[in-house]
Amino acid sequence: MFAKTALDWGARCSDSDDMAKQRSRSDLVRDPHRPGDKCRAEPGTYLPVVHQPSCEADNACVAACPYDVFEIRTIDGTDYTRLSIKNKLKVRVHGMKMAYTPRAEDCRACGLCVVACPKDAITLVKVPVTA
Ligand code: SF4
Ligand code: SF4
Numbered sequence: 001m002f003a004k005t006a007l008d009w010g011a012r013c014s015d016s017d018d019m020a021k022q023r024s025r026s027d028l029v030r031d032p033h034r035p036g037d038k039c040r041a042e043p044g045t046y047l048p049v050v051h052q053p054s055c056e057a058d059n060a061c062v063a064a065c066p067y068d069v070f071e072i073r074t075i076d077g078t079d080y081t082r083l084s085i086k087n088k089l090k091v092r093v094h095g096m097k098m099a100y101t102p103r104a105e106d107c108r109a110c111g112l113c114v115v116a117c118p119k120d121a122i123t124l125v126k127v128p129v130t131a
Pocket of ligand 2: 048067106107109110
């Protein structure tokens with residue numbers, strides 16, 4: 001396990017938040033100067049974490065990730081139980097589907113999924129170095 005040290009991805013890697021807001025997400029994904037473009041970490045240095053109540057299972061992260069980190073699948077029973085009633089209803093609307101990260105250890109922290117997610121549901125967290 002690792003402590004969830006939130007990484008302010010915008011502050012660390014973005015060229016300009018204002019610039020990012022002026023363009024569509026699809027433009028940003030294709031843009032070589034997108035936020036995070038200069039950040040290529042060693043595998044296992046950062047992990048993508050999905051904020052499940054925000055996820056709408058639209059597949060954008062699956063499509064964006066060059067390292068096949070994500071998959072969309074039926075939400076785990078324990079994860080479903082933790083959701084509020086409102087978010088349970090939301091998950092039902094989305095066919096009981098949710099984004100998961102079965103290959104999170106392959107993440108290179110390129111930031112593409114963060115930019116691609118229309119719900120701002122993905123955060124990259126730094127894995128603490130263990131002695
Ligand atoms: S891009 Fe965001 S909203 Fe869409 S499936 Fe991935 S985490 Fe969920
Ligand atoms: S940061 Fe890049 S490599 Fe890591 S999960 Fe997102 S798209 Fe994949």
